[in-house]
Amino acid sequence: MRATFMYGAGDVRVEEVPDPTIVQPTDALVRITLACVCGSDLHPYHSMPTGEEGTPMGHEFIGLVEELGSEVTGLKVGDLVISPFAFSDNTCEFCREGFHTACKHGGWYGAGGVGGAQAEMIRVPQASGTLVPIPGDVDEKLLPSLLALSDVYLTGYHAAHMGNVGPGKTVTVIGDGAVGLSAVLASKQMGADKIILMGRHVDRTGLGRRFGATDVVAERGDEGIAKVLELTGGEGSHVVLEAVGHMPAYEQAYGVVRPGGVISRVGVPQYEDAPVGFGSLFGKNVTLNGGPAPVRAYIEAAIPQVLSGEIDPGRVFDSETTLDDVAEAYRLMDSRTALKVLVRP
Template identity: 60%
Template sequence: MKANIMYAAGDVRVEELPVPRLLEQTDVILKVVAACVCGSDLHPYRSMHPHEHGEGEAMGHEVIGKIEEMGSDVSGFKKGDLVVVPFAYGDNTCPFCQEGLMTSCEHGGFMTGCQAEFVRVPQAQGSMFKLPDEIDEDSPLLPSLLTLSDVYGTGYHAAVMGRVNEDTTVTVIGDGAVGLLAVLSAKKLGAKKIILMGRHKERTDLGIEFGATNVISERGEEGVAKVRDLTNGEGTHVVLECVGLKPAYDMSVGIVRSGGVISRVGVPQYDEAAVGFESLFGRNITLTGGPAPTRAYMEELLPDILDGAVKPGRVFDVTVDLDGVPEGYRAMNNREALKVLIRP
């Protein structure tokens, strides 16, 4: 089968690999129908050092696929079922899963190798989410359904952890796919004022369509000042940090209202951050967020996609086949694409 392997920064190759096989009876093999390139995939694309022995890493953690083969411990599914898989798999029965936190599953982990023709899904019974029978691999809803695997669920997790509601003002930092879908999520949860911080007009225009009431292109102290100007000097009740870089965190601290919440879902590319008296403690700021347990949100988010109330798949602006994935990485890295959809 064809699969995309990353060997070093900027070095993604399409290679022929053996089709994966069942390693445990809790596994399923999927024929990939749709996958994509994630903004978090760009972190190794920009910084990965070659491995000592020259081996690469199979890329991709978001997938919709058809069941090709099932282990004997998997029930309730059949060959040919179309399923979406969260980027973090889990058994959905351990104490953490039962609390909706599959990203901490005692038997879980993170999907890899989805940018390929076939992929193995561990803990498939608890991880896979079967799509309605009327949805097939040619459905125009497929891009939006794929966002349930990661970016829509992640944006929604940011808003949920931030306790967004009709009484909160919200700032979203980042105009990537997760940031835009955090805007959509904040709107879904009732926020009336949603400030989007981003500098790319074609993206922030989509953010406005998703529900942003204001757009601020400035960064750093100037950006903080602009937000405070829009909020009577107070800042917003909630900041959804969807970037993962230290300057974005620093802006969050400057923007958040006393007594407010900073909810981080951008994968942090830093280890140290201000949490002391002057930054968070003295102002009673809550710091929350983390990897999104997207499986826990799928039942809740699916109906609005099916009836067309929301169209999160609009974040995909480029579609490629497997041979086009290396070019898709280049386009996303150069901000020539917002998010790349892969149709094998």
């Protein structure tokens, strides 16, 4: 089959490799219907040292079950399934507490002998716990929105969930990438009163408004902070959803959060140390949380929302390539020509 590998910064290649096979009796093989490129794929695209061995790429997909290990239950060959971007047994203590990305038997696609999803086929470990079948016949137009449940929408949802978004709350979303826009949509779903989107790409913030943003702040840094404080009567935002991962976004977050408020992060931090002392978080009793989204915890509730048309998170996909052209998908996203690119094997 064909599969995508990264060999270093900017070096993405599609190669012919052997089809995956069942390794553990808990594995499934899935033939991929739709995959895509993630904002987080751009981090290695910028910084990966050049190597002789390629890293398998892609961790978001929907597809058809092709083969099942002997111990897999709850799935049958031919099922259309969604996979979270991380696999998990869905039964260990951490999974039961809703933190599937910490599963004791879980892991990540593209690492430890498991392939990537920008490919024709993939081996899914812990298939019973990981894959969620989509019931009934599905209108093809809904497939991108179902694919969005694999990562991007439910990562935005995780931010809003950890931020305890709800009625009466003002939410500021930092970042107009696909995750930030998804966080806007999730905040709207959860009933936030006021949703301020910090971003400066007009086409993206336009989609943000359609998703539910009530205000857009294009300014950054101190100017952006001043603007959000102005929009919140000088008090700051109850909840800040940080969907970027770079230090200036973190600094904006503690600048705009109100005393007693929450900063919920889902942008993968590109830093280890950050201000958390009296002058940033402690003095204001600010809560900092978030992390890799336990998407698996949220998929089942989101599927009927997509099927009924209540949410349309697939609108973040504004471009499409074939698997052979996946390198072009990276280029489009890296240059911000595209927001998020579907990849069709």
